[in-house]
Amino acid sequence: MTGRPLPQPSLASAGFWRSGADGVLRITHCADCGRHFHPPLPNCPSCRSRSVALAPVSGRAVVVGFSVNHQTWLPGFPPPYVVAVVALAEDDRARLTTNLVGCAPEDVHVGMRVRVRFEQHEDIHLPLFEPDLEDTSPGPLPAPRVIRAPARASARKYEDRVALTGVGQSQVGRRLMTDPLSLAVDACLAAVEDAGLRLDDIDGLSTYPGPTPDGMSEGGVTALTEALGLTPTWVNGAREVPGQIGSITAGMLAVAAGLCRHVLCFRTVWESSHSALVRSGRWPNPQGARATGMFEFRAPFGAMSAAQWIGCHASHYQHRYGVGREALAAIAVTTRAHAARNPEALHREPMTLDDYYAARIITTPFGLYDCDVPCDGAVAVVVSAIETAYDRPRPPVLVESVGTAVRERLSWDQDTLTHLPQARGPAAHLWTRTDLTPADVDVALLYDGFTFNALSWIEALGFCGPGEGTGFLAGGKTIALDGELPLNPHGGQLSAGRLHGFGFVREAMLQLRGDADGRQVAGARVAAVTAGGGVPSGAMLLRRAE
Incomplete structure (x- = not known):
């Protein structure tokens, strides 16, 4: 895609963006505990060791969440396209937000095995992923995160x-x-x-x-x-x-x-x-510069909206728990009924389940409502x-x-x-x-x-x-x-x-x-x-x- 925003490599990430020049994916690795992690950090997030450096990996991964985007967010980056989170085969705690290519969007699924394919743009080698034709069996998924509450710090509130x-x-x-x-x-x-x-x-x-x-x-x-x-x-x-x-x-x-x-x-x-001001040309549009900050690892893949990022989580949820959009529909339709009682609400017109499911898709699994x-x-x-x-x-x-x-x-x-x-x-x-x-x-x-x-x-x-x-x-x-x-x-x-x-x-x-x-x-x-x-x-x- 010619309309991709390019990342601005930082002092920490420049090696990652260059590493695909020889077709090999490299991810930061801890020499002490063996963990792989991404994006690059100066120390290991597990053992806090400073003995970290880019290391080659197989380039194989599993799709752990995805969203098929139908909304135009960037000029020259036309939908539909798939934004996905893939977990590396070596360590499922090391994940990349990327695009899935080489297959129809409707064929993508959580648990799909994929492998890296680089796309060069100037000095940047973007890691995209395509289906792994050598292994079509369902891949393993990371275990659900266990969250423990912190201890009460003080009796005083x-x-x-x-x-x-x-x-x-x-x-x-x-x-x-x-x-x-x-x-x-x-x-x-x-x-x-x-x-x-x-x-x-x-x-x-x-x-x-x-x-x-x-x-x-x-x-x-x-x-x-x-x-x-x-x-x-x-x-x-x-x-x-x-x-x-x-x-x-x-x-x-x-x-x-x-x-x-x-x-x-x-x-x-x-x-x-x-x-409205941006669309009318009365306000400057900042697009065009290289992507920095949190968008460095998202914008090059057209992942410009929280709808796409959260859509990846929603697809994982649906796959893991075996559900569809029923709960999402219930929330949208019920709170619209509540809005009908609120004279300040922007949308008060009735919404039915049929209306919800008939609405245009923004980025899966999210529709307009x-x-x-x-x-x-x-x-x-x-x-x-x-x-x-x-x-x-x-x-x-x-x-x-x-x-x-x-x-x-x-x-x-x-x-x-x-x-x-x-x-x-x-x-x-x-x-x-x-x-x-x-x-x-x-x-x-x-x-x-x-x-x-x-x-x-x-x-x-x-x-x-x-x-x-x-x-x-x-x-x-x-x-x-x-x-x-x-x-x-x-x-x-x-x-x-x-x-x-x-x-x-x-x-x-x-x-x-x-x-x-x-x-x-x-x-x-x-x-x-x-x-x-x-x-x-x-x-x-x-x-x-x-």
Whole structure:
């Protein structure tokens, strides 16, 4: 394919990208424990030895996950094409995201044995894979990842020292063509008013992800401080936190430590307008440069979207547990029914199972309704010291526990395959910080960038066992508003719009305060909230103040 973006070799990876010149695949190998691993690292992730170097391998591998892409992400890289994760024969912990070539997309399957075939572009030798005609037997799959919860670090809980006292949301819509900072200001002013505070009371600011391009930020703490004339004691604006709601967790820690009394946490997206500006030529399109960072090992294979990365996990899940799209369909159709009760939701029209299955495929196994809806909007939340919480005009929402633990490699393809990466670690951590159990949860606000994300969180949090989601959901009955575990009563990101994590916190607060008009879950006292479409991620257990 001539339209492949090429990787920008780094000082660490240059040898890997050159190594195929003689037709031999080379992967980093540890001389002390014998492990192979990828991408290149300065030391072994198992034994931490520094005795690591590129070493030749057979070039044979097994497909452990794949997604047949039908969406055009890059000019000159036309669909359909197969993005796959392959595990090397020498060590199934060493995996490559790649393309499968030399066969029809419909013939690809999990467990397929493949072998490397290099494609040269300038100074780069890209490792593609084709069917291994010498061995057509099913290949072995990596064992499911065992996740162990961390030990409780202390009897003291910072969660008990804080409360969520205010929440606000701007207008939310498609292609609003409104300055994103203006959206942030609207949400923040509403949250501060909801908490019964003045702007001068705000002594902390926390946001995700800080200044960033591509319609994912209003400009960060600096922009909001200038716009509102604030004088905070403490600020945070970062993307390497436990999910998008990790910025709220950071605010809790600042309040619990005594740095602040009231932290304003905010999140703004304007993806819909940004995309329209790029398409119209009014905003520069950054495509064309060589791929760096996390895209160095993905963009050359057309793996530009989390839909493809997570689709590989979903295909592994379906193969391992012998299920189809039934659980994904139940989540999409049920949360659309919930959105019909939410006047703010972007998509409120009815959806049937027939509609779901008839929708165009984006990248297997995901169709149009498995994917969330890009939008413009902002949400803000006020975190306050617990001693001030009952002086506020609205009932506070208390924080029972927070899960933030990293128990897997922070990677989309090198560790957990059965579920969304980084869901199970935070989920396990969450339950170590409370005496409550999954049976105590009255409403679940679970991240649904894709339907499989929500399914992964349902199983990770222990509402059912691994691979049991299809039966547990019972075609959507379990997650309906009157079901055992009402899921995303506002419609979630699949139907209400992708507010990138913060929308779930807002809905949890409305539910626990009894303010979710038209979609209120009766007697909601405890809410589970998760965020993070992959790495890292976080979880919260919130409860109503009695």
